[in-house]
Amino acid sequence: MRKKIAIIGDHFMLPEVFDEKINALCADKVAIRTTKSNWPNEPMEHGYAVEGMDGLKEYFGTADEVVDFVEDAEILVTQLAPMSRLMLERLPSLKMIAVSRGGPVNIDMAAAKDHEVLVVNTPGRNASAVAEFAIGAILAETRKIRVGHESLRSGTWRGDLYRADLTGRELNEMTVGVIGYGNIGTKVVRLLRAFGCRILVHDPYVQLAVDDLEAGVEMAPLDDLLSNSDIVSIHARVTDETRHMMDADAFRKMKPGSLFVNTARGPLCNYDDLYLALTEGHLGSAMLETFSVEPPPTDWDLLKLPNVTLTPHIAGASVRTVTFAAEQAAEEVRRFVAGEPPRNPC
Numbered sequence: 001m002r003k004k005i006a007i008i009g010d011h012f013m014l015p016e017v018f019d020e021k022i023n024a025l026c027a028d029k030v031a032i033r034t035t036k037s038n039w040p041n042e043p044m045e046h047g048y049a050v051e052g053m054d055g056l057k058e059y060f061g062t063a064d065e066v067v068d069f070v071e072d073a074e075i076l077v078t079q080l081a082p083m084s085r086l087m088l089e090r091l092p093s094l095k096m097i098a099v100s101r102g103g104p105v106n107i108d109m110a111a112a113k114d115h116e117v118l119v120v121n122t123p124g125r126n127a128s129a130v131a132e133f134a135i136g137a138i139l140a141e142t143r144k145i146r147v148g149h150e151s152l153r154s155g156t157w158r159g160d161l162y163r164a165d166l167t168g169r170e171l172n173e174m175t176v177g178v179i180g181y182g183n184i185g186t187k188v189v190r191l192l193r194a195f196g197c198r199i200l201v202h203d204p205y206v207q208l209a210v211d212d213l214e215a216g217v218e219m220a221p222l223d224d225l226l227s228n229s230d231i232v233s234i235h236a237r238v239t240d241e242t243r244h245m246m247d248a249d250a251f252r253k254m255k256p257g258s259l260f261v262n263t264a265r266g267p268l269c270n271y272d273d274l275y276l277a278l279t280e281g282h283l284g285s286a287m288l289e290t291f292s293v294e295p296p297p298t299d300w301d302l303l304k305l306p307n308v309t310l311t312p313h314i315a316g317a318s319v320r321t322v323t324f325a326a327e328q329a330a331e332e333v334r335r336f337v338a339g340e341p342p343r344n345p346c
Helices: 015-029 063-070 085-089 109-114 127-142 145-153 183-193 210-214 222-228 248-253 271-279 319-338
Strands: 003-009 030-036 075-078 096-099 118-120 175-179 198-202 231-234 259-262 285-288 308-310
Touching (some): 003 015, 003 063, 003 319, 015 319, 063 085, 075 319, 085 109, 096 319, 109 118, 127 183, 127 285, 175 183, 175 222, 183 198, 222 248
Parallel strands (some): 003 075, 075 096, 175 198, 231 259, 259 285
16 A cells, blocks of 8 residues: 655745655655645744744744645655644644754654654755855955945945955965864865865864864864954854854954854854944954844844845755755655665654
8 A cells, every 4th residue: 555645845845856756766655745835935934932833943834734735644745844743633644754954843853752753854955055155155255255246236346455455365374163063064174175274173072074184174172263263154053052152252252353154043143242243343244144033124233234244044045955855855755665764863
């Protein structure tokens, strides 16, 4: 008997790509139905007080919509569909949820365990995309790409950017500090190595890979990294330990005129403290890709600063992220159908 699979995709994680990858591995063993939600054309729910969705974050869709679609399926494959305790109680046939993201924050994990529903994820699905984006962000700031672009857009030819006291710097003469040495941080380090810069890494829970050690990458205490780096790029997870780790004290320890880059998560940074560090002249500039509240308010002070580059949380958005995540999810489905243990249980 074929396993019933409900796929809830969106305009990024396309349901047809999930369908294609799953069918390629187990077409004669599954019966698939798909639907497409309207994210990101419409914003997701970031975890505010929604009745019955306690503890869920970064999801799209209502409980009734999801339950009605999943119905008697044994497997749910999705990126953003929520799954709360109350929803699980209404879905007795559901035995597996494959979430195509690094952290299944849209799933009530305790409730899934209580209902004996296996939850798997796709760690590192966008690691290469975010790492490349971080390098691009660094280059946009250090080589005055953003400044030059904005001046031309406004009708000003910034020939003065050729002055030695205003022009950009090459990475090969700078020290770059990387906070967090996980899936993304390791890739950022390996990309940076090609530029010939000195690289400092801070992550108290891992050791440097042998090839990074041999290439001269250094593990450093956080204070040393902050005080010695021309550029600080953060790639840590949000935990009680790391929340607002980049605060007034941390920014004071950074080198005068240095660059701060956050392509990780908004809660890692105290943005009020960052604003003061940028306006009081201690930091040179910042590149911000994620925010504590998304989208940020249109009157937010950081949006108005001339020494800040901002993007709308798109570092992980690439075509390869879509196909890679779908491939990982499909392999987890194949394993479940075949009775094999999962690769990435949550």
